[in-house]
Amino acid sequence: MKYGVAIIGAGNIAKEHILGYLNLKDRCEIKAICDVYIDKAKSLAIENSLKVDIVDDYKLLLKRDDIDIVSICLPPSLHQKVTCDFLKENKNVLCEKPMASSLNEAKLMIDQAEKSTALLSIVSQNRFKKSIMKVKQMLDSKIFGKIVYTRVNSMWYRGDNYYTLWWRGTWEKEGGGCTLNHSVHQIDLMGWLLGNPISIYSTIKNYLHANSEVEDTSLSIIEFSNSIAQLGVSLNDMDEKQEFFIQCENASIAIPWKIRCMKQKENGFPIRDEEKEKYYNNLYNELDEIEIEGHSAQILNFINALDKKEDLIVSAQDGYKALEIITAIYKSSRLKELVHLPLKEDDEFMSKETIIKKMPRFYEKSKSVENLKDGITL
Ligand SMILES: NC(=O)c1ccc[n+]([C@@H]2O[C@H](COP(=O)([O-])OP(=O)(O)OC[C@H]3O[C@@H](n4cnc5c(N)ncnc54)[C@H](O)[C@@H]3O)[C@@H](O)[C@H]2O)c1
Known part of the structure; x- marks a missing residue:
């Protein structure tokens, strides 16, 4: 059929x-x-x-x-x-x-x-990228030891024209700014690779998008049960890099894939462990690759x-989890306080009305068009 x-x-x-x-x-x-x-x-x-x-x-x-x-x-x-x-x-x-x-x-x-x-x-x-799929398998096998610290860069460039499209740039229609619509990709990956966070502290700002109510920049500290992460999101980065740096007990890894291993000398200072790097690189190269992305x-x-x-x-639950982290980021930035996860069912930030009513309007959206020319880049 x-x-x-x-x-x-x-x-x-x-x-x-x-x-x-x-x-x-x-x-x-x-x-x-x-x-x-x-x-x-x-x-x-x-x-x-x-x-x-x-x-x-x-x-x-x-x-x-x-x-x-x-x-x-x-x-x-x-x-x-x-x-x-x-x-x-x-x-x-x-x-x-x-x-x-x-x-x-x-x-x-x-x-x-x-x-x-x-x-x-x-x-x-x-999630359906060759390097992500391989790192996911390696992290799940615990081969790198404990994860202790993660740095995520969700860096994009969108000019002010981006927000002239009618549904973008308002809490009501878009639901949020770059944290929701751009870094949702990295936030989903963070949950998939690292597990569920337990608390979040964030700040959001809009520096350069005067036709948008919502944020063009955010910075968050995200705590997991045994590690912490920092998530930086921007729509003003002309280098447009989306990167993960994960520090584990046995290696520091990066996506796009790169691995660095160190041994300690007697005084605790580092020397590079090239043998271990070779071992992990071989494992990475031997893993099956998905054919399409x-x-x-x-x-x-x-x-x-x-x-x-x-x-x-x-799954739909995965979509919910990513949105829950984003909602916690908005709540924390609005209340200027640490937000614990999961959010309770009666949390007022679960509702769209609260988001519309309580989130800051950085600028007023004054220009709007029904359609924009040109395609998009992913
Ligand atoms: N996965 C990704 O990387 C990625 C990239 C871009 C956009 N998106 C998401 O895809 C969605 C659409 O984004 P887009 O960039 O294609 O937007 P878009 O504005 O280009 O396309 C949306 C289309 O929906 C139509 N539409 C609006 N209301 C409608 C209705 N009631 N019935 C039928 N059609 C209606 C509009 O006329 C428009 O053609 C958003 O949720 C966006 O976040 C995802």
Whole structure:
């Protein structure tokens, strides 16, 4: 049986989903594309030589028997409603990051998935990178000893024009700034590689984006049960590096992959342990590599999970966990206090109303356009 697929939202990221499904032509077929701007949906179909139904209202697709999988490629504030509507009809949903624009919304999505027979997964395509997959296996095997300190750089450059798109740059529609929409990738990886944090202290600022209410910079200290991490996020870094540096008992490792090992002299000062570095480098090089990366690899895993050939690598709970860390970052920066995790169910920052009401508006969003030209870089 081939899975029928619908793409909801024909903007920037929809192209990556289409590519992923087209790579699996023997297992799925795109049946429909939906966008409120019908011309965007039509162009996307033409660009990809797809003969599919084009609709401007996703509700027209809810009851279609030939649709089994739905990719939600909409702005964050629409993820919950549209995902839940499809889950109610037992359609499997792959929803773009961030899972939702508040934790209460994310909870509704998980509850609805549990009530249905369908699978819900949240996009976190950076898990599906060769180096990340290998480091994950090595960390899980405990080969480096205890993890003690991690430094994460989530550095990006987006100019002020980025925020003219209508849904970006407000607490209401985007749900947050670069901590939510850019570093969600690194935050998800941090949870996946290091486990669940127990507390967070953060500060957020907006230095250079005058058409945006939300932050363009954040810095957090994140404590795990046996280690700490620092997370720096910026939209003002023209070098645009996303990096992990993990200090373990036996080695300091970096992603992109690099390893450094030291021995101590009698006085405690270091000498390089090249033999150990060679040993770890050999182990790394011998590990099997995933053949495809990114969205296409996540879509392959999603379809394999539906066919019960593999475990789902990014669950709805994983999407929730990443959003919970981000919410704790916002809460800590707002209250200027240490926030303990997990957040309690009655925590006021679970709700979107609190986020909208209490988070600082760094600037007023005064310019807005319905669509921006040019594609995006991932
Ligand atoms: N995984 C990644 O690396 C990555 C990269 C970029 C964006 N994203 C995420 O993907 C999502 C979409 O981002 P984008 O950059 O593609 O945005 P976009 O604005 O380019 O695309 C969103 C599309 O949804 C359409 N739309 C809005 N409301 C609609 C509705 N009610 N019904 C149907 N269509 C509607 C818009 O017209 C637009 O074409 C966001 O959640 C974003 O965070 C993820």
